[in-house]
Amino acid sequence: MKITEPQLGAPCWAELGTTDISAAGAFYGALLGWTPGEPDPEAGGYTMMSLGDDAVAAATPLYQEGQPVAWTASIAVADVDATVAKAKAAGGSVLAEPMDVFELGRFAVLADPTGAVLSLWQARQFAGAARLNETGALCWIELRTRDTASAQSFYTDVFGWTVNAG
Structure with a gap:
């Protein structure tokens, strides 16, 4: 589906940190x-x-020593700074403090209390993926953790997500 503006609290972008772009x-x-x-x-x-003419994801060099090759999903938020504060209060940690990305938007990188890494994206000129939920585009993110209670508490507190057991 074509995306013209991000849906707050939902995935809006994915990027691969890699040694070989x-x-x-x-x-x-x-x-x-x-x-x-x-x-x-x-x-x-x-x-x-890009998929056709639409940006759908990115690849980026590894920026820190010891950073693993991995995909990171970004969640669309109205205010990165306020969401970082909520994440800290919910037991998360900040790996990259909020910063502007040119005129495109503002982002931060977090780890939830279980250690899972995610990014926050506050759109300005760039909303995120121009396509979601279709072939060749981001359609699902999933967290595998040994501490589901901590993860559930964090994501419901920070993003208002609900959990369906089952």
């Missing part, structure tokens, strides 16, 4: 039909991935 572009191009854009030198090599 070129190989990731080739792999996801073959698998999902994505076309990698040019790496942005102003953003440390950040590379948008």
Whole structure:
């Protein structure tokens, strides 16, 4: 489905932190039909991935020593700073403090109380993925954890999500 503005509290973007952006572009191009854009030198090599003409995800270099190769989902929020405060109060930790990304938006990186990493995105000029819930685009995120009680408490407190056991 085409996305024209983010739905607050819902996933809006996914990015892969990787040691080899070129190989990731080739792999996801073959698998999902994505076309990698040019790496942005102003953003440390950040590379948008598109499905047709629509941005759907990104690949980025690893920014910290010891950072694992992994996908990170971003959740759309109205106010990154306020959401970071809620996350801290709910037992989360901040891995990257809120910061502006040019004129595109504002983001922060968190870890929930179980250690799962997620990003927050406050859209300005860039809303996030232009397509969701269709072939080749982000359609589901799932958390596997050994501490479901802590995770459930965190996500319901911070984002107002509900939990369906079962």
